Amino acid sequence: MGQSKKLKNLRSICKDKAKLIKATFSITNRTTSSIQIAVLRATTRSTQSPPHDHHISTLLSLSKATRHSASACISAIIHRLHHHHQQNAYVALKSLITLHYMITGGSFSLKEQPILHPKSATGFDFLNISRFVDNTDMQSREFSLWAQWYACFLKSNLSTSTILGYFLSSSKIEIEKKKENLKFSLYMDLFKEIEALVLTIEEICRAPSSLYCQTNDIVYEVMRLVGEDYRTTQYHLINRLAELNERLHSLRTNELTGLIRCLERLEGCKGRLTELFMNRKRNESFWELESEVMTKLMRLKKDAEMKSVSPKMIEYDSELTRLNKQLSAESRHLRLLTYGEANCWLTLTR
Template sequence: MGQSKNLKHLQSICKDKAKIIKAAFSITNRTTTSIQITVLRATTRSAQSPPHDHHISTLLSLSNTTRHSTSACISAIIHRLHHHHHPNVYVALKSLLTLHYMIAQGSFSLKEQPLLHPMSATGFEFLNLSRFVDNTDIQSREFGGWAQWYAGFLESNLSTSTILGCFLSSSKMDIEKKKEKLKISLYMDLFKELEALVSMIEEICKAPSSLYCQTNDIIYEVMRLVGEDYRMIQYHTKIRLTELSERLHNLTKNELTGLARCLERLEGCKGRLTELFKNRKRNDSFWNLEGEVMSKLMKLKKNAEMKSVSRKMIEYVTESTQLNSQLSATSRQLRLLPYGESNYCLTFTR
C-alpha cells in the first residue's frame, strides 16, 4: 500500500515537471510562458500543501503588467482546472484556490476580466465542477466533494459581485462610495442585493459535513479564504439591512412579506455557520442587527394585516348598511295592499 502511494506520488511529480518543460518550450511571449509555468507550479498534484505564497505573488505581479497578461493569467488558471487527462482533486482545489486569490487580491483590471463574469448573474456554472469525481482513492473521492462545493461557492461569489456592482473584497473607499449610492437606490435593487448575499451565505452552508478534512492544509486554506469572504458578506449585508430598516414604514404588505422570508432564510443559516466557523469571532453585532430588523419588520407586517382585516370589516358593514337601506326604500315605494282588497270591480255575466 505504501509503495503504491509512493509510486503515484512519483508519477505526479514527473507529470508536473513534464508540463512545466512543455510550457517552457512553447512558442509564446515571455510573460505568457512565465504565467503558465507559475500556474503549473502553484497547482501541483501534491496533497501536502496549498499554493505557495511566492507563486501567488508572482502571478499577481505578472497579471498587473498589461491587459493581455491579466487575461492570460485567468485563462491559464481555468485551463489548468479543466485540461488534464485524468481528474486530480488536488490540482482542482489548488486551481480554485489560485483563482480565489486572484479575485480577493488582484487589481481592478484583473477583477473586471470578462472570464470572471460569464453570465454569472444568471447562475451559469462556468467553473463546471458539479460532476467532478476523482476515484484515485478514498481521500480523493472525499476531497472531490469539497472541490464541487468550492467551485459552486466561487461561482456564487462572482454572481453576487456582479449584482452588487463591486467585489466583496473591494477597497474600503469603493465600498463607501457604493454605500452612498444605496441611499438613493430603489427598494427592489436593495432587496435583490440582499437576496444575493443571503444566497451566498446559503452556499457556504452547503460545505461538506466531513469537517475532519480541514486537518488537511489545502482544505484548511479553502475554509480560511471562505471565512474571509463570509466576514465581508456580513459587512455588505449589514449596510443593506441598516438602509432597509429605515425604509420599513414605507414598504407594502407584499414587500414586507418578501423581506421577512429573506431574513428567515438568513436565520436558518446561523446554526450551520456557527458550526463551520466555531473557532472564529461570532459577530454578535451582525445577528443582533438582523434580529432587530426582523422584530421591527414582523411588528409592521402584523399591523398591516390587522389594518387590512379592519378595512375589510368596515367595507362589509358599510355594504350591509347600504343594502338594508336600499331594501327599506324599495319596500316603502311598493305600498303593498292588504289581502282581499282591490281597487277594481269584476262583473260576472252568465
C-alpha cells in the same frame, strides 16, 4: 489500492514535470510561459499543502503587467482546473484557491476580465465541475465533494459581485464609497442586493458535512478564504440593512413580506455558520441588527394587515345591516298580504 495510488501519483508528477520543462523551453511567448510555470507550481500534485505564498505572489505580479497577461493568468488557471492529467481532487482545490486569490487580490486589469463579468446567468460555466470525481480512494472522493462545493461558492461570489457592481472583497476605500451611494438606491435595488448576499451565505452553508477534512491544510485554507468572504458579506449586509431600517415605515405590505422571507432564510443559516467557523466569525452586532430589523418588520406587517382588515370589516357590517333591513321589509310585506290575494296569485301562477 495504496500501490495503485502511488503509481497514479507518480505518473501525474511526471506529467507535470514534463509540462514544466515544455513551458520553460517554450519559444512562443515568455510572459505566457512564465504564467503557465507559475500556475503549475502553485497547483502541483506532489504535496497536499495549499499553494505557497510566493507562487501566488508571482502570479499576482505577472497579472499586473498588461491586460493580456491578466487574461493569460485566468485562462491558465481555468485550463489547469479542467484539463489536468487525470482527475485529482488536490489539484482541483489548489486551482480554485489560486483563482480565489486572483479574484481577491488581483489587479484592476485582472478583475475587469470579461470572463469574470458575464452578461448572462450562465456566464460562469467555467466553474461548473459538478461531475468532477477523483476515484483514487475514499478520501479523494471526499475531497472531490469539497472541490465541487468550492467551485459553486466562487460562482455565487462572482454572481453576487456582478449584482453589487463591485467585488465582494474590494478595497475598503471602494466599499466605503459605495456605502455612501446606498442612501440614493431604490428599495428594489437594495432588496436585490440583500437577496444576492443571502444566497452567498446559503451557499457557504452547503459546505460538505465532513468537517474533519478541515484538518487537511488545503481544506483549511479553503475555509479560511471563504471565512474572509463571509465576514465581508456580513459587512455588506449590515450597510444595506441599516439603510433599509430607516425606510421600513414607507414600505408596502408585499415589500415587507418579501424582506421578512429573505431574513428568515438568513436566520436559518446561523446555526450552520457557527458550526463551520467554530464561533470565530459570529459578529454579534450583525445578528443583533438583523434581529432588530426583523422585529420591526413583523410589527409593521401586522399593523399594515390590521389597517387593511378594518375597512373590509366596516364594509361587511354595512352590507350585512342593509341586507337585514331589506329582509325585514320583505317579511312585513308578506304578512300584510291578504289570504284572498295570495290565493288568487297562486291560482293565476298555476
